[in-house]
Amino acid sequence: MKWVLIQGNGNYSIGTFDGTEFKEETARYACDIGPTFYATQTWGNTDTGDGRRIQAAWMRDSTFPEMPFNQQVSFPCELTLRSTAFADPKSYFHRYARLSDEEATETATSIWNRINLVNLRENILPTRQRADLILKKSENHQIEEVALRRL
Numbered sequence: 270m271k272w273v274l275i276q277g278n279g280n281y282s283i284g285t286f287d288g289t290e291f292k293e294e295t296a297r298y299a300c301d302i303g304p305t306f307y308a309t310q311t312w313g314n315t316d317t318g319d320g321r322r323i324q325a326a327w328m329r330d331s332t333f334p335e336m337p338f339n340q341q342v343s344f345p346c347e348l349t350l351r352s353t354a355f356a357d358p359k360s361y362f363h364r365y366a367r368l369s370d371e372e373a374t375e376t377a378t379s380i381w382n383r384i385n386l387v388n389l390r391e392n393i394l395p396t397r398q399r400a401d402l403i404l405k406k407s408e409n410h411q412i413e414e415v416a417l418r419r420l
Contacts (some may be wrong), residue, residue, distance in 0.1 A: 271284070271294075274286075282294075283375070323347060323348070325342055401417070
């Protein structure tokens with residue numbers, strides 16, 4: 270039996286678990302692309318009895334133009350491995366089932382660059398001057414710089 274270990278930042282790996290020790294058999298993969306995914310929580314054995322595993326995470330350090338908040342909870346999503354999640358040929362996502370891990374990472378990065386990064390540059394960054402506090406973070410989410418506007 271294989272187990273999936275999900276870390277608080279949404280990274281996961283697949284391996285074996287003997288009741289005491291988890292042994293990773295894969296690299297750690299990201300469940301989400303971008304710097305905001307944090308404090309991942311999952312639930313299983315819900316009242317539906319269908320065996321689904323549901324995940325939600327805190328999305329921190331974001332700017333949402335014209336909104337009075339800068340953080341939010343992600344939409345809940347069902348977690349499944351690609352080999353089972355996209356098996357239905359009628360599914361929009363079926364095309365992703367055959368991607369290697371490297372191709373899946375490249376595809377997700379491409380989507381981030383074509384859609385999310387464009388939104389960041391065109392919609393979020395232009396509103397930066399309205400922010401009272403700006404945190405600049407490194408790729409590993411460590412805060413590198415803090416800018417506080419005088420009030």
